[in-house]
Amino acid sequence: MKQLVLGGARSGKSRHAEKLAEKSTKSVFYLATANAGDSEMSSRIALHQQQRxxxxxxxxxxxxxxKALQKIDAIDHCILVDCLTLWVSNLLCHNNAQLLAEQKATLINMLPNLKSDIIFVSNEVGHGIVPMGELNRRFVDESGWLHQDLTTACDKVDFVMAGLPLSLK
Amino acid sequence: MKQLVLGGARSGKSRHAEKLAEKSTKSVFYLATANAGDSEMSSRIALHQQQRxxxxxxxxxxxxxxKALQKIDAIDHCILVDCLTLWVSNLLCHNNAQLLAEQKATLINMLPNLKSDIIFVSNEVGHGIVPMGELNRRFVDESGWLHQDLTTACDKVDFVMAGLPLSLK
Amino acid sequence: MKQLVLGGARSGKSRHAEKLAEKSTKSVFYLATANAGDSEMSSRIALHQQQRxxxxxxxxxxxxxxKALQKIDAIDHCILVDCLTLWVSNLLCHNNAQLLAEQKATLINMLPNLKSDIIFVSNEVGHGIVPMGELNRRFVDESGWLHQDLTTACDKVDFVMAGLPLSLK
Known part of the structure; x- marks a missing residue:
C-alpha cells in the first residue's frame, strides 16, 4: 500500500500520517528529509521528534x-517519508535541474516495485497567489507536478485540513 | 452546538456562517474581532456590516x-465570531507570546462549558508557500494549530470554497 | 451545461478540464486568455498547447x-475557457476598475443565455496569507468574488487537488 498525505502548513498532515503508521503491524521507519540549517528549523524538527x-x-x-527507500525496502516494513516538500526544496537549492528531474523519475518508476508500505507526506503550496521570485515559482511547479505523478502511483490520497483528513482517492 | 467555518480569502465563509446564524431560532450576537486600523480595513468592515x-x-x-464570550453566554444565544484570524493577528501584533498562548488555552478549555451556540469563522492561510518574515510564519503556525484544536472541540466543521461549503466534520 | 474547474497552481485543473472537453460530442473551442508577455509565460503557454x-x-x-463567447456561441459548441485568473489579472493590470466590473457583470448576466457548453478554468489564490501590495489583495478579492458568482451560475463545480477532482457542486 502506497499512500500520499497532503495538507497545508500546520494542517496536522504529519500527525495524520503518524497515526496511519502507528496502526501498521509492520516495523516503522521514519525517513526524514529535513536539513536543520538554522535554529528555527531545528526547533521544528525537535517538535516533530517529540511526537513520534x-x-x-x-x-x-x-x-x-x-536510493534510501530501496536500501530499507522489505515486505514487513512501513516507511513514513516526511516530507517531500523539503526534499524538492533541497534538490532545487542544489540549483541542479537535472538532479531533481532524475531523482523524481527514479522515485516514480521504482515505486510500484517497492515491497514496503509507504506513507508520503507533502505540503500543498499552490493555493496562494503566484509568488515573487523564479525559484519560488519553480518550487510551486515542481511540487504540484510531483503530487500529480504521485497520486497516479499511490493507492490512497488524503488531503488534511485543520487536522481532518479528506479522502481524495 | 459549536461550529467552525474555515475558508480562504473571499471564499464566502462569512456569508456561509451568517446563513447558519440566520437559521438559528436563538438571539444572534455578532462578535467582531476586527480593528479598523486603516481605510482599506474600514471599507472591508463596512461591507460586512451591510450584509448582516x-x-x-x-x-x-x-x-x-x-471573556467576551462568557459575558454574553446563555442557552438561548447564538454567537457568531468573525473572525479568529484577526484575533490571532491582533494578539501576535501585541508581540506578546504569552498573551496569545493564555488566551487560546482559555478559549479552548472553556468552550465545552459554554451554553450558547457558537459559530467561529476563520481563514485558511497555510496552503501557499512558506511566507517571508518570521512573524508571518508564526501567524501561519498559530492559525493552523488553533484550527486543529478547534476542530477537536467543535461539533461541525465546514471548509468553504467559492461559496460552496464542504463538510469536514 | 456550464462548469467551473477550480484548483491551485500545478494542480492538474487544466488537464482535468481538457479531459472533460475531450469527452464532449460537440466541437471544442479553446479560448485562451493568456498574454505571452515574457519568456517564462511563453514556455508555460507552449507546454499547455502541446497537451491539447x-x-x-x-x-x-x-x-x-x-463578447468572444457570444461570437462563437452555438448549441453544438463546447468552449473551454483557460483561464479566468489571467483574465482578471489582465483587466486589473489595465488599472481600470470600471472595465473589470463591467466585463464581469456582462459575463455573469449573459451566461444563462449562452447555448454552448462552457468549461471555465480558474485558480484558487486565496488560501495563503494576505499578500503584500494593494494590487495583489485586490486580485485575491476579485478572483474570490468572481468564483462565488460563477458557482451560482454554473451547474457543476470541481476543485482539483494533485490531479484529483473533488466535486463541490
Missing amino acids: PAHWQLIEEELFLA | PAHWQLIEEELFLA | PAHWQLIEEELFLA
Whole structure:
C-alpha cells in the first residue's frame, strides 16, 4: 500500500500520517528529509521528534530518496517519508535541474516495485497567489507536478485540513 | 452546538456562517474581532456590516475573546465570531507570546462549558508557500494549530470554497 | 451545461478540464486568455498547447471575454475557457476598475443565455496569507468574488487537488 498525505502548513498532515503508521503491524521507519540549517528549523524538527514513538527507526536523507527507500525496502516494513516538500526544496537549492528531474523519475518508476508500505507526506503550496521570485515559482511547479505523478502511483490520497483528513482517492 | 467555518480569502465563509446564524431560532450576537486600523480595513468592515441583519447585536473584542464570550453566554444565544484570524493577528501584533498562548488555552478549555451556540469563522492561510518574515510564519503556525484544536472541540466543521461549503466534520 | 474547474497552481485543473472537453460530442473551442508577455509565460503557454488535441479551434482574448463567447456561441459548441485568473489579472493590470466590473457583470448576466457548453478554468489564490501590495489583495478579492458568482451560475463545480477532482457542486 502506497499512500500520499497532503495538507497545508500546520494542517496536522504529519500527525495524520503518524497515526496511519502507528496502526501498521509492520516495523516503522521514519525517513526524514529535513536539513536543520538554522535554529528555527531545528526547533521544528525537535517538535516533530517529540511526537513520534521512540521505537521507530530514524533514517535521514536530504537528496537521494529513491536510493534510501530501496536500501530499507522489505515486505514487513512501513516507511513514513516526511516530507517531500523539503526534499524538492533541497534538490532545487542544489540549483541542479537535472538532479531533481532524475531523482523524481527514479522515485516514480521504482515505486510500484517497492515491497514496503509507504506513507508520503507533502505540503500543498499552490493555493496562494503566484509568488515573487523564479525559484519560488519553480518550487510551486515542481511540487504540484510531483503530487500529480504521485497520486497516479499511490493507492490512497488524503488531503488534511485543520487536522481532518479528506479522502481524495 | 459549536461550529467552525474555515475558508480562504473571499471564499464566502462569512456569508456561509451568517446563513447558519440566520437559521438559528436563538438571539444572534455578532462578535467582531476586527480593528479598523486603516481605510482599506474600514471599507472591508463596512461591507460586512451591510450584509448582516440589522437586529443582530454587535459586540467588538479584539483580544479577550474568551471573556467576551462568557459575558454574553446563555442557552438561548447564538454567537457568531468573525473572525479568529484577526484575533490571532491582533494578539501576535501585541508581540506578546504569552498573551496569545493564555488566551487560546482559555478559549479552548472553556468552550465545552459554554451554553450558547457558537459559530467561529476563520481563514485558511497555510496552503501557499512558506511566507517571508518570521512573524508571518508564526501567524501561519498559530492559525493552523488553533484550527486543529478547534476542530477537536467543535461539533461541525465546514471548509468553504467559492461559496460552496464542504463538510469536514 | 456550464462548469467551473477550480484548483491551485500545478494542480492538474487544466488537464482535468481538457479531459472533460475531450469527452464532449460537440466541437471544442479553446479560448485562451493568456498574454505571452515574457519568456517564462511563453514556455508555460507552449507546454499547455502541446497537451491539447490539435483539431480544437483556438481563440485568443485577453479582455473582452463575454463578447468572444457570444461570437462563437452555438448549441453544438463546447468552449473551454483557460483561464479566468489571467483574465482578471489582465483587466486589473489595465488599472481600470470600471472595465473589470463591467466585463464581469456582462459575463455573469449573459451566461444563462449562452447555448454552448462552457468549461471555465480558474485558480484558487486565496488560501495563503494576505499578500503584500494593494494590487495583489485586490486580485485575491476579485478572483474570490468572481468564483462565488460563477458557482451560482454554473451547474457543476470541481476543485482539483494533485490531479484529483473533488466535486463541490
